Amino acid sequence: MPQQKLWTPEFIGMGLTNFFYFMSQYILIAALPVFIMDDLGDGQLAAGMAMTCFQIGTVCTRPIAGRIIDGVNKQKLLLISTVFFVLIMGGFLLASNLHMVYGLRLVHGIVFAIGTTASAAMAALVLPAKRKGEGIGYFAVSGNMAMVIGPLVGLLIIGWFGSKMLFGFLCLLAIAAVIAGNRKRLPDDVVKPSGEKKKGIHVSDFFEKKALPFVILGGLVFFAYGGVLTFIPMYTRSMGLAYWTSLFFVVFAIVIVVTRPFVGYLFDYHGPDYTVYPGFGLFALGFILFSQAHSPFTLLFSGTILGVGFGALAPAFQTLAVQSAPAARAGVATSTYFWSLDISVGLAAAILGAVAGSEGYPFMYGVVCLASALAGLAYYFFWRKTSGKRVMKRAAVEA
Template identity: 30%
Template structure:
């Protein structure tokens, strides 16, 4: 039987918008902690907070966006998210203290969170049902490319340009995202109050409960991943491996580029466990290698394992969350997964930043490898209780 068409113009366009959205996120994420410490006199914990507060803003936006996106409409919500993301970028030019930095990062995170929920929801509607795992795997490569180019570009530009020049580049990149939104055609959505929670203030109006278990597991992995995006620059300086560190996200992304399309097809044909357990183990090995790195080769090898593990989990975990939800709550399932994973990434930098003076960067990464092992156990319990049930069974909310 002939496969349904996956590579449509709108699929490519929503992936490009997502790429620009995440490119700005990663470009600024990798330089923000160093900027806060060097220019604003922040401590490692406070600098980590400057990274994490962005994710908190994204978390808030994702929870709210997932509950209203069908009511407002995909296209209108996409423009709202991009407008907040774009306009708040200009506030960086006025930044002169840590409190104002936190405020700007929070607002910027709101724009990012709202935009990424809409793109993730739209792509789930565009992809043919029978190719959902494969399609989300390919779509997620737009995030992967951003996670490679953004940090590498940030680490290069910060040595040659001022912070404010980098902000100007970020604004220009978002202009392309806005232009893409005008071109994108999104599926029409019919809002029917009957499909919504009976109480507008119910938790289920903001979270899809069937997606929560896999999302909480993702939050643990996100907590571990936050140690990388927050402190990679400082860690490589400490090890005198700055040159190798500048290629870290290249190796990370190559691993995802090679593994995600295969993992997506296996998820559709061989089931969740065939993909998820190796992903957990790969992430754990990567963090262990990173904590013990003494040379550039070992650092880049850790990037390969981390990319294959965490990158595979993100796309596969999102697919599992979507499968677990009723059709009319796909947007809410998407926002629930992204928001809870973001919560882990958001709270990580401040907590781990406080641990750095006590156990050092190496101790942090080795501890996160232990946390990944704990997440494997939780997934085993989740698998026994949830994955053996029929995803098609509707749960009243």
């Protein structure tokens, strides 16, 4: 049936826009510290502050991004954010001191929060209701691929051609985001606001209460993933496996991509239980293996198991968060979900870092494994008693 078509020009455009946004971020995570230390002559602390400025911009903007997106024409907002994206990347070509870098990273965080939330909300709205789980899963792959490709591309360009070529390449990515996000005009029922306007400011303008159960559970998944993303370089180095770190992420991403069609099909045609429960089980098992990884094989095998678990859980909770809210509040639901992820990854660095410092990495990843199992139990009781019936009823009506 025509309404069940998944790979529409609109959906592909939103996925590509998301990919270009995330590529810019992961390229800068890897390459900007090199620019700061080699070109500007500063140290690791200054490089870390640049990342902090980006996080401040993102975390502070996420809550209001949803209200902005749901209250204006989404396509016009995406056009404005992608144009600013071009200007920011061009600004790095002129950056000659740390203050300019910090300011650009702060504004980059703001634009990144609005742009990625808008593209994700519109992608969810153009998807057919019966294939939302599958579609959001494919959409999430765009960020996963950027996570793997971005750091490698950034380090290769700055290492071989220098910082000017790096920032020039980022400008091209930003221009590609403008084209991908705005080439196809989306339907009015997707991009225009609902027409309902509240007077004053309300908490509900910034957070979608109905999505909170899935936002919290998704946040726990990303908290656990943050423990891998932040500490794996030190962890693998402590075991003499530093050489295999990049391959770990390659395996992790490939597994997510390969399993995505199967996972999306299970979610849409058999329900969330068929992806969430196995996802939590595999996620916990992966952390058990990861905490005991003393050989390249065990490390890469744990990456395979973690990839399957993470690939099942992350899009499932994003889909459930969006489905739990009315279509008119898709932007707020999406921003609430992403805001939780931003905070969760940041908290992982602080909390798990303290645990690793006092008890060691194996113990820390054991704690993460236990937290994953407890999150699975929380999902069971939440889903069975309240949220599940409401969400699936809403999804059935929309279908």
